[in-house]
Amino acid sequence: xxxxxxxxxxxxxxxxxxxxxxxxxxxxxxxxxxxxxxxxxxxxxxxxxxxxxxxxxxxxxxxxxxxxxxxxxxxxxxxxxxxxxxxxxxxxxxxxxxxxxxxxxxxxxxxxxxxxxxxxxxxxxxxxxxxxxxxxxxxxxxxxxxxxxxxxxxxxxxxxxxxxxxxxxxxxxxxxxxxxxxxxxxxxxxxxxxxxxxxxxxxxxxxxxxxxxxxxxxxxxxxxxxxxxxxxxxxxxxxxxxxxxxxxxxxxxxxxxxxxxxxxxxxxxxxxxxxxxxxxxxxxxxxxxxxxxxxxxxxxxxxxxxxxxxxxxxxxxxxxxxxxxxxxxxxxxxxxxxxxxxxxxxxxxxxxxxxxxxxxxxxxxxxxxxxxxx
Amino acid sequence: xxxxxxxxxxxxxxxxxxxxxxxxxxxxxxxxxxxxxxxxxxxxxxxxxxxxxxxxxxxxxxxxxxxxxxxxxxxxxxxxxxxxxxxxxxxxxxxxxxxxxxxxxxxxxxxxxxxxxxxxxxxxxxxxxxxxxxxxxxxxxxxxxxxxxxxxxxxxxxxxxxxxxxxxxxxxxxxxxxxxxxxxxxxxxxxxxxxxxxxxxxxxxxxxxxxxxxxxxxxxxxxxxxxxxxxxxxxxxxxxxxxxxxxxxxxxxxxxxxxxxxxxxxxxxxxxxxxxxxxxxxxxxxxxxxxxxxxxxxxxx
Amino acid sequence: xxxxxxxxxxxxxxxxxxxxxxxxxxxxxxxxxxxxxxxxxxxxxxxxxxxxxxxxxxxxxxxxxxxxxxxxxxxxxxxxxxxxxxxxxxxxxxxxxxxxxxxxxxxxxxxxxxxxxxxxxxxxxxxxxxxxxxxxxxxxxxxxxxxxxxxxxxxxxxxxxxxxxxxxxxxxxxxxxxxxxxxxxxxxxxxxxxxxxxxxxxxxxxxxxxxxxxxxxx
Numbered sequence: 092x093x094x095x096x097x098x099x100x101x102x103x104x105x106x107x108x109x110x111x112x113x114x115x116x117x118x119x120x121x122x123x124x125x126x127x128x129x130x131x132x133x134x135x136x137x138x139x140x141x142x143x144x145x146x147x148x149x150x151x152x153x154x155x156x157x158x159x160x161x162x163x164x165x166x167x168x169x170x171x172x173x174x175x176x177x178x179x180x181x182x183x184x185x186x187x188x189x190x191x192x193x194x195x196x197x198x199x200x201x202x203x204x205x206x207x208x209x210x211x212x213x214x215x216x217x218x219x220x221x222x223x224x225x226x227x228x229x230x231x232x233x234x235x236x237x238x239x240x241x242x243x244x245x246x247x248x249x250x251x252x253x254x255x256x257x258x259x260x261x262x263x264x265x266x267x268x269x270x271x272x273x274x275x276x277x278x279x280x281x282x283x284x285x286x287x288x289x290x291x292x293x294x295x296x297x298x299x300x301x302x303x304x305x306x307x308x309x310x311x312x313x314x315x316x317x318x319x320x321x322x323x324x325x326x327x328x329x330x331x332x333x334x335x336x337x338x339x340x341x342x343x344x345x346x347x348x349x350x351x352x353x354x355x356x357x358x359x360x361x362x363x364x365x366x367x368x369x370x371x372x373x374x375x376x377x378x379x380x381x382x383x384x385x386x387x388x389x390x391x392x393x394x395x396x397x398x399x400x401x402x403x404x405x406x407x408x409x410x411x412x413x414x415x416x417x418x419x420x421x422x423x424x425x426x427x428x429x430x431x432x433x434x435x436x437x438x439x440x441x442x443x444x445x446x447x448x449x450x451x452x453x454x455x456x457x458x459x460x461x462x463x464x465x
Numbered sequence: 466x467x468x469x470x471x472x473x474x475x476x477x478x479x480x481x482x483x484x485x486x487x488x489x490x491x492x493x494x495x496x497x498x499x500x501x502x503x504x505x506x507x508x509x510x511x512x513x514x515x516x517x518x519x520x521x522x523x524x525x526x527x528x529x530x531x532x533x534x535x536x537x538x539x540x541x542x543x544x545x546x547x548x549x550x551x552x553x554x555x556x557x558x559x560x561x562x563x564x565x566x567x568x569x570x571x572x573x574x575x576x577x578x579x580x581x582x583x584x585x586x587x588x589x590x591x592x593x594x595x596x597x598x599x600x601x602x603x604x605x606x607x608x609x610x611x612x613x614x615x616x617x618x619x620x621x622x623x624x625x626x627x628x629x630x631x632x633x634x635x636x637x638x639x640x641x642x643x644x645x646x647x648x649x650x651x652x653x654x655x656x657x658x659x660x661x662x663x664x665x666x667x668x669x670x671x672x673x674x675x676x677x678x679x680x681x682x683x684x685x686x687x688x689x690x691x692x693x694x695x696x697x698x699x700x701x702x703x704x705x706x707x708x709x710x711x712x713x714x715x716x717x718x719x720x721x722x723x724x725x726x727x728x729x730x731x732x733x734x735x736x737x738x739x740x741x742x743x744x745x746x747x748x749x750x751x752x753x754x755x756x757x758x759x760x761x762x763x764x765x766x
Numbered sequence: 767x768x769x770x771x772x773x774x775x776x777x778x779x780x781x782x783x784x785x786x787x788x789x790x791x792x793x794x795x796x797x798x799x800x801x802x803x804x805x806x807x808x809x810x811x812x813x814x815x816x817x818x819x820x821x822x823x824x825x826x827x828x829x830x831x832x833x834x835x836x837x838x839x840x841x842x843x844x845x846x847x848x849x850x851x852x853x854x855x856x857x858x859x860x861x862x863x864x865x866x867x868x869x870x871x872x873x874x875x876x877x878x879x880x881x882x883x884x885x886x887x888x889x890x891x892x893x894x895x896x897x898x899x900x901x902x903x904x905x906x907x908x909x910x911x912x913x914x915x916x917x918x919x920x921x922x923x924x925x926x927x928x929x930x931x932x933x934x935x936x937x938x939x940x941x942x943x944x945x946x947x948x949x950x951x952x953x954x955x956x957x958x959x960x961x962x963x964x965x966x967x968x969x970x971x972x973x974x975x976x977x978x979x980x981x982x983x984x
Contacts, residue, residue, distance in 0.1 A: 099549035170510040174485075175476060280505030280680055283608050409606055419678045422515030426595065429517065429547055433540045433577045433736055436722055437639035437658040440704055445633055478790045487836050490797045491872075494834075495897035497804045498953045498966035500920050504897040528801060530794040587802070615893040647920045647968065649949060667923075671805040686805045686921035686968075 114159050128152035137347070137376025138162060142417065143169035144277065144296045145176075146346045146375050163298075167418045174277070181272050183340055185328040187350045187373070189242045193327075194377075197246045198320040199354060205243035208236070210325065211377075246322035247352045247369065256354065256367040283409045284395075290412060294388055295374055297415030299381045305405040306387030314403030316390045318370060321354035325377050349374050351382035355390050360398050368397060479526040479559040485509055489527040489682070493673060496684035501646030502614070503597050503681040511677065518551055519677030521574050521593035525555065528589060528673070529572060534562045536570035541578035541719065541736035548576070565739050577640075579661040581718050581740040584670035586687065592655045594676035597683065599643040599653040619651050622694065630699050639704070645692045646685055660703045660719045665691040710735045711753040713744035781854035784818035786832055792816050796833040800955070803964035808917040808926030810909060813960040820851035824905045826957025827875050828855075834901075835862040835873055842871035844880035871900055878905045878932065885940040888952045896949040899967070903955045906932045909963055919969040928963055930956055941971040 115122065129136055129152045139151040143166045151169055158164035194210025197203060209215075211233075250256040273288040285293070294302065309316055327345040334341055351372035359365035370390025372382035391405040404410055414420060477483065485507075492506040511519040529535065535555055539548035543565040551574060552563050564570050567580040576593040584590060596602075600610040603621045613619065622643060629637040642659035646652045654662060655674060665672060665685060672685040685691060695701035709716045711732040718740065720733040732753055735741035745754065786792035792814070799811035819828035827847075835841050841862045843852065856862060865871050868883040876882040882904055891899035912931035915938065918924075933956075934940075944951045944967060951967030965971065 099544045099546045100553070103546055103549060103553075167510075167514070171512040174510040175480070175482060177482065178484075277507065277509075279507050282505065409608060413607075418510065419515045422517060422519075423595070423678055424516075425514060426516030429576075430540050430545055431577070431656075432721055433658055433719070434640040434656050436720070436736075437660070437704060439722065441637060441639045445637075448634065478794075483790065483793065484836055486793070486797075487834060488838065490801075491834055491839070492897070493801060494804050494901070494953070495899070497801070497921075498899075498951075498968060499896050499949050500968065502896060502949055505895075528794075528798065530798060531791060586806075611894050669923075671801070688923040689920040 114157070123156060125149055125152045125156060128155055134377060135160075135162065137378055138299060138381070139165045139169055141375040141378060141381060142166045142296050142298065143173060144292075145169050145173040163417045163421050167421070170418060178278075180332055180334075182343065183331045183333060184273075185330060185346070185348065187324065187328055187348065188245050188248070190324060190326045190328045190348075190350075191241075192243055192324045195243050195322065195324040195326075196320075197322045199246060199322075200249075203244070203246065203249065205241065208243075212379075243324070245324075245352070247354070250321070250354065250367060254366070257357075257363075257369060281412070283412075285408060285412065287389075287393075290392060290408065291371065291373075291385075291389060293412045293415060294372075294385045297385070297412075298417035298420070299378070299384070301415050301417070302384035302388050303380060305391070305411060306384035308403065309387055309391050309405045314391050314394065314401075314406045316353075316370065316387065317356035318353040318387060318390065319355070320383065321352045321369075323349070323351045323379055323382065325349040325379070347376055349376065349378050349382040351379070351386040353383070353386040353390055357397065368393070476558055479529055479555070480512070481509065481523065481526045485523075486527045489523055492682045493524065493527065493684065496673070496682050497671070497686050499650075500685055500689050501644075501650030501652040501683060503676075503683045505680055506682050508677045508680040513550070513554070515678035516595060517547060518574070518576060518593040520675030520679075520682070521576070521591050521677075522551060522554070522675070523677055524591050524673050524675035524682060525572060525574050526559070528591075529555065529559055529561060531559075531561065533571045534564050534569055536564050536567065536573045536739075537575075538573065538578060538580070538737075538739075539576040540721070541580075542738040544738065566743075567737075567739050577656050577658075578719070578736060579657060579664045581715075581735075581737045583664075584668055586669040588670040590668075590670050590672045592657075592672065592674045594653070594655040594674045594681070595678075596641075597653055597655075597674065597676040597679050597681040599641075599651050614650060617649065622651055623696075626694060627696065630696070635699060636695070636701075642701075643694050645694060647689050648692075651694070652683065652685075652691075658704060658719060659693065659701075662691070662693045662701070663703065667691075706733060708733055709751060710741060710744075711751045713741045713749045713754065714751040715741065715744055715749070780820060780851060781858045784820065784855065785859040787816055789832075793833045796829045799962065800830065800833065800964065803955070803962055804953070804966050805921050806926075807919065807921050807965055807969040808928050808963060810928075810961055810963050813962065815960060820849070820855050822846050822849075822877050822879075823852045823855065824877070824957065825960050826962055827877070827903055827905050829960075830903050830955060830957065830962075831856060831862070831873070831875060832859050835860045837861045837863065839863075839872040840865040840870055842866070842868040842874045842883070844876040844882065846877040846880050847875060868900075874900055874902045876902070876904050878907055882934055885944055885952050885954075890944070890947050890950040890952055893950060896951070899950060899952055901953045901955065903957060904934070906930050906956055906958045908932070909956060909958045909961050914974045916972045916974070917965070917969050918972070921966070921968070928956075930958070930963070938971050938973055941965065941969075945970060 129148045135155055136148055136151045139154055139162060140146050150172065154165035154168040157168055192208060194212060195205065195208045247256060274286060276289050276292055327347050329345055330343045331340040332343055353370035355368045355370055357366060357368040368390065370386040372385030372389065374381045374385065388405055388411060392408050392411060394401045394406040401407060489506055492504045496504045508520065509523060511522055513519060537548045537552040539545040542548065555561055556563055567582040570588065572589045572591060573580065574591040598610050600613055600622060603625055604610050626636050640658045641653055641656045642662055644652050644654055644662060644665065654665060667688050669687050671687055674683045693701040706720045710718065710720060712734050715735055719736045721736045722731055722733055724731050796813055799813055803809060803811045813829050817825050817828050819825060839862055842865055868874055869887050869889055874883065874888060882902060885902065888900040888902060889898065891897060908931040910929055912929045914927055914929045917926040917928065948967060953967050954965040956963045
């Protein structure tokens with residue numbers, strides 16, 4: 092006698108209860124608050140906002156809490172929420188040149204107007220675990236900067252003055268922004284080859300680890316681009332939106348972003364004089380690793396446009412963009428745990444049949460050999 | 466417009482916003498007009514993972530209305546966990562009637578099977594599709610496969626199938642077996658066993674295919690020719706099973722192999738649970754059916 | 767392409783009234799009818815009486831527009847439809863941009879008394895992306911009582927018959943030329959009052975005397 096397994100619904104409900112229980116953990120430990128996450132795990136919250144393409148620190152923190160600290164799960168939660176939000180319009184491009192930078196460094200000039208501003212960085216910390224942090228000790232406030240509040244000239248603009256770097260619509264010294272609004276791959280079907288705006292959007296929400304590895308691969312010779320970190324800056328920028336009915340733009344608020352402009356060697360071609368080229372990275376929040384990786388990969392993906400040979404993975408747009416989204420990748424890798432027994436049954440049947448044929452043939456050739464021997 | 470109240474007040478009917486539904490609806494109409502052609506669409510992030518039926522869910526969410534009755538199956542069964550989960554999702558966000566009975570459903574969302582009971586006019590079968598491109602495993606680049614479809618250049622697929630024959634003596638594709646739709650597009654039927662391929666041909670029901678992660682929608686209108694690719698000397702054939710369903714004694718249906726013990730004991734039972742239960746209710750009895758097998762089963766919902 | 771602007775003069779109660787009473791459910795119902803009509807070319811679907819568009823925009827045309835058109839779909843209106851009232855109503859309820867270039871339109875809406883643009887001037891999609899083709903929506907005096915046409919193709923078990931009144935001259939030949947472009951091609955929806963019939967690009971249209979769009983195509 093056999094009765095098929097039933098009760099999927101009850102099993103799912105119980106699994107959800109168990110998840111909620113484990114998420115809360117030991118009840119004698121106070122529950123973590125969203126405010127604590129926003130304030131004290133800010134870089135994790137930033138990553139979730141960046142890869143979910145939604146600037147909402149409290150919601151991102153809630154997602155981190157709900158996901159038990161699983162970043163890709165948190166990104167997924169925030170994206171699934173984002174997709175239900177109505178669209179009111181598109182903001183004007185943010186002007187990173189007017190950023191009040193908390194951090195601004197350049198690897199290409201020893202000193203420059205505004206100076207090198209280290210800001211809140213892990214750089215030069217000695218990676219020694221700090222026992223003090225295990226407790227809740229007093230932390231003195233950071234010293235105030237002298238020149239705080241002054242916008243800093245962008246390094247790429249300094250090079251642009253000399254006409255030593257390719258022109259870009261992203262610089263204040265260059266042509267005005269095109270009237271054509273940027274594309275949005277969350278609203279339009281993806282198509283290869285992509286325009287650079289869509290490609291940058293895909294990279295900005297791409298998986299940090301994937302882009303890091305790809306960027307690293309270009310440094311190790313898989314599509315070398317000879318990069319210099321022209322500038323990395325991080326701070327708040329104003330977001331404005333044009334309201335045609337009003338005839339002027341309205342400030343919506345400020346978002347924290349990290350921008351990286353890589354300056355890359357370029358020998359020039361028959362038409363273009365030798366000059367530097369750019370790789371661009373811009374992400375929500377404070378994430379230098381992501382912004383730099385993005386800039387490296389952006390530059391690599393411009394290989395075709397700049398007439399370079401496309402030989403390495405990081406130069407292959409379809410490969411990079413098709414696999415950079417960690418929510419898609421996670422879903423498809425993990426879907427292998429869904430039942431596949433109908434397909435497996437079909438394969439079982441085939442393997443058994445082919446095995447039978449194989450053995451039949453082996454037997455046949457044995458008999459033939461035997462007959463030949465006799 | 467928010468039509469739901471209470472705990473899900475912030476979500477629209479059937480979860481998707483109206484502009485998204487319009488975009489998907491336009492894609493569905495074009496898919497019907499070009500049978501077997503994969504229409505790109507701006508797939509949305511859904512509240513379940515990519516690869517778990519987001520394409521099918523988006524298609525269903527865009528076509529479903531308050532008068533519909535929904536059936537969801539995975540591997541032919543209404544009670545597999547992902548089918549239960551998707552059915553619960555639509556009950557929650559669209560408040561629609563659900564059923565496990567194939568004949569009572571107006572929309573059937575499926576993963577990996579086509580119901581045994583013949584579908585009827587007016588019914589819509591929505592397939593969840595992981596990889597919509599039948600040429601993908603032969604050519605990974607979308608830019609290339611798109612050209613092949615445009616030029617109706619399917620030589621690569623025939624070469625692949627013929628290599629199977631050369632190596633194994635027969636075509637070694639058992640599921641996701643490619644078909645030619647309305648004599649024009651080669652199409653992936655989703656990972657259904659090839660056993661189900663003949664059911665797609667001249668079906669009275671509308672068949673819609675949604676691939677969320679790959680952002681494609683395609684369709685087979687009712688009464689449309691769907692031919693499984695083959696060769697004159699190696700005609701297409703479906704799987705056959707040596708024994709009938711151990712529960713309902715059905716023959717000519719697709720069976721699941723169930724392992725009964727640690728010593729290789731096994732039985733074969735209907736993959737289509739609704740079909741099996743109906744036969745049990747009618748009094749059909751297989752070799753391992755309990756006297757009260759039907760009564761002992763809880764309804765799948 | 768022009769984008770519809772709300773100016774104060776247009777922003778009247780007339781523009782606001784007469785849309786779907788329930789935009790979510792009504793759009794689903796109209797879409798269901800359109801989907802079934804396209805899946806079964808020649809089978810007539812009747813829409814519920816839920817719209818009061820400003821004349822001369824017929825209910826059938828209006829229903830298609832409100833169900834499928836939005837800021838992503840350029841729409842071409844036939845001359846009779848280019849009234850302030852119709853523009854304002856579509857702007858408010860669909861938000862679709864209007865275009866004077868029928869060849870650039872995703873949807874081409876044609877009133878009963880107007881001559882539609884020739885089908886071969888509309889966007890038929892590309893060989894790589896045949897889905898980008900236009901949909902031509904023709905309002906007719908009646909879907910019955912005209913010359914009999916026989917339909918065959920996907921969605922039709924044997925053959926289907928329609929007899930619409932007031933088809934533009936050369937319609938059958940134009941469908942044959944369109945069929946020859948497959949997979950490219952323009953899709954057609956015929957509406958009359960609240961009734962509609964769809965003729966997707968796959969449908970072979972033949973007149974009773976036997977001249978078929980397929981014969982002409984080949």
